[in-house]
Amino acid sequence: MQNIQPFHLAIPVKNLEDCRKFYRDILGCEEGRSSDHWVDFNFFGHQLVIHFKDSKNDVENSNPVDGKNVPVPHFGVVLSMKDFNLLAKKLKTKDIKFIIEPYIRFEGLSGEQATMFFNDPSGNALEFKAFKNIDQLFAT
Numbered sequence: 488m489q490n491i492q493p494f495h496l497a498i499p500v501k502n503l504e505d506c507r508k509f510y511r512d513i514l515g516c517e518e519g520r521s522s523d524h525w526v527d528f529n530f531f532g533h534q535l536v537i538h539f540k541d542s543k544n545d546v547e548n549s550n551p552v553d554g555k556n557v558p559v560p561h562f563g564v565v566l567s568m569k570d571f572n573l574l575a576k577k578l579k580t581k582d583i584k585f586i587i588e589p590y591i592r593f594e595g596l597s598g599e600q601a602t603m604f605f606n607d608p609s610g611n612a613l614e615f616k617a618f619k620n621i622d623q624l625f626a627t
Contacts, residue, residue: 492564492565492566492567493532493533493534493565493624494533494534494562494563494564494565495533495534495535495536495562495563495564495565495614495616496530496533496534496535496536496562497525497535497536497537497538497557497559497560497561497562497614498535498536498537498538498559498560499537499538499539499540499559499560500537500538500539500540501539501540501541502539503523503524503525503526503537503539506526506537507521507526507537510526510528510530510535510537511528514530516528516529516530516531516535517529517625518627519534519598519624519625519626519627520598520626520627522552523539524538524539524550524551524552525537525538525539525550525552527625528625529624529625534565534624534625538550538557538559538560540559548560548612553592555587556586556587557587557604557614558586558604558606558612559612560612561604561611561612561613561614562611562612562613562614563613563614563615563616564615565616565617565618565621565624566615566616566617567617567621568601568617568618568619570617571589571601571603571615571616571617572601572617574615575589575601575603575615578603578605583605584605584606585603585604585605586604586605586606586612587602587603587604588603589601589602589603590602590603597623597626597627598618598623598624598626599618599619599620599623600616600617600618600619601616601617602614602615602616603615603616
């Protein structure tokens with residue numbers, strides 16, 4: 488049996504600060520990277536990201552990250568870099584329409600990672616990612 492990789496889950500929240508305090512102070516989740524629209528946490532060894540979602544903005548289901556519109560909600564898996572690259576190549580040969588093409592985030596910085604977004608046939612957004620150094624999954 489292979490080692491299980493941490494899951495990555497992004498969920499919408501109505502009040503970023505209230506939820507940040509809940510996950511950090513009540514549940515005791517270590518806070519990682521953040522912006523004014525999202526915060527990620529070490530959720531019991533997994534990566535949970537809370538994204539502010541204005542209820543008045545129900546048509547727009549994304550938040551700006553790195554100048555790209557990241558779909559919210561979305562879910563996925565953290566893969567090894569080798570498996571990420573193999574999956575990206577496979578998806579391209581299957582003519583998957585990417586929401587965000589595979590690319591590297593935080594290049595040269597703590598938390599450097601490859602990421603890609605696409606929808607399943609029902610429109611559910613998925614993100615697959617891989618870290619240059621998996622020990623930096625929750626780095627700030």
